[in-house]
Amino acid sequence: MSFLRNYSIMTSGNESPVVYHNWAALSTLSSLISRRVWVDMGIFTVYPNMYVLFVGMPGIKKSTAMDISLRMLQSLHDIPISPPSVTKEALTQMMAEEDSPCQKAFKVGEDLHHYTHLSLYCNEFATLLDAGGNAPGMIGFLTDVWDRDEFEVRTKNKGIDTIKGPYITMLGCLTTETMNNLASTRIISSGFSRRCIFVYSDDFGTPVPIPRITEEQKLARDA
Secondary structure (H helix, E strand, O other): OOHHHHHHHHOOOOOOOHHHHHHHHHHHHHHHHHHHOOEEOOOOEEOOOOEEEEEEOOOOOHHHHHHHHHHHHHOOOOOOEOOOOOOHHHHHHHHHOOOOOOEEEEEEOOEEEEEEEEEEEEOOHHHHHHHHHOHHHHHHHHHHOOOOOEEEEEEOOOEEEEEEOEEEEEEEEEEHHHHHHHHHOOOOOHHHHHHEEEEEOOOOOOOOOOOOOOHHHHHHHHO
């Protein structure tokens, strides 16, 4: 059975909209395979990094879907996960340091490929943007780093750091009101919007007062 089918079974039986779980599954898979998978398009290369934001009213269980994905990656230990509130400067430093857990490598034949992986989860996307008081700077970084083979970061004290093969996945949540505010103030730019998948739902679903984990769900998670 496929990863996506098992993930669907694992996340059933709760109040979070199915569309959130479906996109959380794709985001999780994006983190798991990372830059080790690509499509050669001749003059450019497509990697499976994804920015996914769940949009909906408060209480629609956006975080429920996000947290299941987060806990799965946390259980694997070898996937670097950023703090939910981090400045752009701290984020780039975390990725650029030589001894950073974000630094990864794999072999294709005799060739060693280096890349820099970071998974970013944010229960409130606005909190990430507000960290450091530079929302346009964070949006600009996420936009610019999206499809780079190398990304240069200029620091005050260390000159220029180079992030090799940057690969950032992001899964986050924001309310419809926050989404409207970010759009109206143009903090969310057209460049970022083209790179981000906004998943909207207004389906509160059937209440599940006490969710239970079935044996089938446990087996699906193990698989």
